[in-house]
Amino acid sequence: MSEAPDNLVLEHLRAIRGQTGKMADMMHTMSVEMTAIRQHLAGVVTIQEHDHGDIAGIKARLDRIETRPDLVD
Template sequence: MSDQPDNLVLLYLRRLDERTGRMEEDMRDLKGRVTLLEQRVAAGFTHLEGTIAHQTARLDRLENRLERVERRLDLLPPAAE
């Protein structure tokens, strides 16, 4: 009987972990899409706006790389798979 609640808690924690992992992936996808939109909109405007959109894209890529490095060094919890 006492094993059942522990298993339920673990089950719900695993589900939350999976959902969090999917949300992280979705956020990365959305950031990439917004950056692409910024670049396309900026292409119709001045060079300065295009440069800003380009810098945003570079920062997004650097953020993803830094997160991967932090995970490898165990500075962040592992991503849900």
């Protein structure tokens, strides 16, 4: 009779170990995915900053063109 509770505890511990292993694998996968998302977002931010620079340049050129004496209303 004393062997049955020991086996039952071992079975539960094995099940817990299996679930813990699965959770560790899932967490690793999520960590890799988060790293990929961060890298992608950094690329998007870099492109956006470049675009803002281009827009600022275009605005400066437009302001310069609009202030030419022959174009003033």
